[in-house]
Amino acid sequence: MTAQRRVVAEVLDGEHVHLTADEVHARAVAKLPEISRATVYNTLGELVSLGEVLEVATDKRAKRYDPNAHRPHHHLVCARCGSIRDVHPTGNPLADLPDSERFGFTVSDVEVTYRGLCPNCASA
Amino acid sequence: MTAQRRVVAEVLDGEHVHLTADEVHARAVAKLPEISRATVYNTLGELVSLGEVLEVATDKRAKRYDPNAHRPHHHLVCARCGSIRDVHPTGNPLADLPDSERFGFTVSDVEVTYRGLCPNCASA
DNA sequence: GATTGACTTGTACTGTGTCTAATGTAGGAT
DNA sequence: ATCCTACATTAGACACAGTACAAGTCAATC
Known part of the structure; x- marks a missing residue:
């Protein structure tokens, strides 16, 4: 150190x-x-x-x-200004991918990025 | 043109x-x-x-x-070789984001990226 | 005090994408 | 037919993020 x-x-x-x-x-x-x-x-x-x-x-x-690596989470991004919030959606997207859609892959992780407008940019 | x-x-x-x-x-x-x-x-x-x-x-x-822009889909990426497949998971991740997790954003889109190893890289 | 080895530094380099000035081109107006 | 104007294209310079690497620094050990 x-x-x-x-x-x-x-x-x-x-x-x-x-x-x-x-x-x-x-x-x-x-x-x-x-x-x-x-x-x-x-x-x-x-x-x-x-x-x-x-x-x-x-x-x-x-x-x-x-730095928030220990609590799994996803991200919500403003399409205009790029600001980012951590979000914790319900549900498990991994369970939403049936075997027939895995093409033999060993799927270990999933990233979800929500996009939209933040309150500031939406009102402008 | x-x-x-x-x-x-x-x-x-x-x-x-x-x-x-x-x-x-x-x-x-x-x-x-x-x-x-x-x-x-x-x-x-x-x-x-x-x-x-x-x-x-x-x-x-x-x-x-x-170019496959007209049918909504997500992506499955091999963490080692980078190969990409289009996938069509069940469920709707947008519905998994409660209002309390939207922070006033107008959420319009969601991208889901699954990561793992393709059959080739998993066997190597 | 010299040696070792990890850490740090500066700099050069690559890859990806953007910008700009100059040129080319197509279509309408005269 | 010629000119005008607007737009597309080009080549190359530039910007930015990230990486590679040789050389320098420093502390711990012998």
Whole structure:
């Protein structure tokens, strides 16, 4: 555990969820000016393999990192401004995929992304 | 309707679904050597706004384009080799998102991506 | 004090997608 | 038929996210 990794972990533990790697880097620099982009990427990659953080690809410009890795959840994304909320739908989409639709795959995971307009963008 | 756009449409109507933009460009060049990358991107963008083609972001390296836009469906992706199948799960995930989990959003769409191993990669 | 090894850094590089300025082209107006 | 105008296309430069890698730093150990 080095100063750099601690800073990255602190940034993710903050109130801002769903940051991009560069946003994490920007906030990390505020706390530790000499930290490099490469280290942030490396550390994020390690946190992801450790299962501490989830990669989210709701938007195709940049991966986002979600520290809320321990409670399974899905995402609700505003199509206009890109804001993201964690949601917990009922039901189990895995059960909705019959064997005849699995084509021999070993299905282990499912991601659900709801899209729509957030209250702000809907009223504008 | 120009020659360039016709070629892009032909490529997408071929048997190869889920091509990336650069794959579309490569196949289009085979039919019309002077077609440029920018035109392929422009044309794909127009087809997407017309609703003729879907953008799929299963893999975060490149968008893929799915000409099967008229029958709603979701995707099953191999975590190892990246191959993609269209699937048609039962159930309606939109109904699984209670109002209390919508945070005032106007939810209009849902994407479901199943992940697992295809038969080839599972046996390897 | 020297060695080791993990961590970090800076930088160059790749891949994907977008933008722009210049050129080409089609169709209508004259 | 020629000109005009609007739009499509092109090539290439650019922007952005992410990766690779060689070299530097630092702490722990011998």
